[in-house]
Amino acid sequence: QVQPVESGGGLVQAGGSLRLSCVVSGIIFRFNNMAWYRQAPGKQRELVAGISIGGSTNYADSVKGRFTISRDNAKNTVYLQMNSLKPEDTAVYYCRSTSYEYAHWGQGTQVTVSS
Numbered sequence: 001q002v003q004p005v006e007s008g009g010g011l012v013q014a015g016g017s018l019r020l021s022c023v024v025s026g027i028i029f030r031f032n033n034m035a036w037y038r039q040a041p042g043k044q045r046e047l048v049a050g051i052s053i054g055g056s057t058n059y060a061d062s063v064k065g066r067f068t069i070s071r072d073n074a075k076n077t078v079y080l081q082m083n084s085l086k087p088e089d090t091a092v093y094y095c096r097s098t099s100y101e102y103a104h105w106g107q108g109t110q111v112t113v114s115s
Helices: none
Strands: 005-007 010-013 018-023 033-039 046-051 057-059 067-072 077-082 091-098 103-105 109-114
Touching: 005 091, 018 033, 018 091, 018 109, 033 067, 033 077, 046 067, 046 077, 057 067
Parallel strands: 010 109
Antiparallel strands: 005 018, 018 077, 033 046, 033 091, 046 057, 067 077, 091 103, 091 109
């Protein structure tokens, strides 16, 4: 069975940076679209950033200009570089892989941004 595995979360002060990583085994990684989602307590899970098989990216308006998604197909890894973090970025961040027929969620990693 397949489960993406996230890492890199933690506690950081407002204005700081974190880099999240997600490794996925058991899939043909280069043929999967990848995305980062987040969910804050009491709120809906939302798409933060996505990167396609071809490398095209998209971002939520709230993170545009601050976050960067990238992928390394040789390492089966997708990254989320988060800069200029704000308290409202506090959430559990989830990695998701999608192909035509399958989708997989990671277990999530906690990001907490203090004021």
